[in-house]
Amino acid sequence: MNALGVLIIVLVVVLIVAALSIRIVTQYERGVLFRLGRVVAVRQPGLNFIVPVIDRLRRVSMRIVTMPIQSQGIITRDNVSVDISAVAYFRVVDAEKSVVAIENVYSAIDQIAQTTLRKVVGRHTLDQALAETDTINIDIRRILDVTTLEWGVEVTLVELKDIQLPLSMQRAMARQAEAEREKRAKIIAAEGESLAAAALGDASDTMMAHPLALQLRNLQTLIELGVDKNTTVVFPAPLMSAIGEISAFLARENASAALHAAPIPEAGVYS
Template identity: 70%
Template sequence: MSAATWILILTLILVLIGLGMAVKIVKQYEKGVLFRFGRLKGTREPGFRIIIPVVDVLHRISLRIVTMPIQSQGIITKDNVSVDVAAVAYFRVVDPVKSVIVIENVTSAINQIAQTTLRNVVGQHALDEILAETDRINEDIRMILDRTTTDWGLEVTLVELKDIQLPESMKRAMARQAEAEREKRAKIINAEASTSPLRGWATPPTS
């Protein structure tokens, strides 16, 4: 095989490699953020996109909602009860450029601030409030996270407290209280049932 043939084959291989590096696919649920020579060039919509190899870098950012568990952590409530609380946050990218330029690792950053916010907000409430007003606490946490992450190009759409673990002593005390309430209601019902016939006898006949 001649040298010219080898050169032609090598050229074709380089062209194919170049095309492979130049052609990028931005999926329907993504938006591309293009940098040229390290400077922001703009965003790219879904579809086939051509970039200049080596010169251009295309970051493909997912716009789908991300589910992020907030791991369980020990929290002291306002009335000094130790509880373990876990939650889950839902967020999505609304500004792809900010999510690339402003913050390096979106998921790690929001996870750290979510844990801190969860601890602070839950710690401001007594145990009874935490158990009875979960929806309001969820919204308080969501609003704080949303305000904090706006500059990162994110929107926090929902936060939910998923698991609230009470100390064993507290569980036993609540179980005893519930049992006492049931016994109290049973006594009242029995007393009413036993006096019902007497009330019937005491009722004067109608003329």
């Protein structure tokens, strides 16, 4: 019994030591090994053994982290107050630096991202902030990388997520957009009138060179007017002038015929 009891105690001790010694690092993590408070190694994914009590293994995730940047009240260069929120994507590239160089890397990146967002957007006007978001995103990311690389962190992407404008500015921009659309509509209408006038000028030159074309066009117009079976009779001006000319011609012909039909007096007889 004594031997069996000792064996059981040994097995229990071995299991406790094994439990304290075995550490598993997953594929997306790296393990920073501290021995008596000093960094001695960075352990790779898989099964790792440490010395109980003496060693401490700190796991660090190497996956990309999505961090929302809360809405910031920013005054642009043209003195317009806007609220802008963004989102940042970053990942740890040096596990040792991310543990040793800074206490809380996530909180630090959140704070520096907010201040950088205010600083970069404040350099631009409102129109630039709305139209050049890609440039602003690149500037924010470049400034963040200068600082975060010293912490073993790389910022992979920064995107402006939402830009909220004051109601008065929204109404002013709506009026501006409406005026711009009205201007474009008037320009398009004027260009159409110009093209139509040029086409009508060409058509009038053709009709002057070919008078019969005008008569054919008048007949086509009469056909179009008669499609609805209305009782309106339209006589185009050229047709009325033609009727007048025919009437004048007939009057002249009748006068000439009457003149030729008048009796000729007989000649007197003299002895």
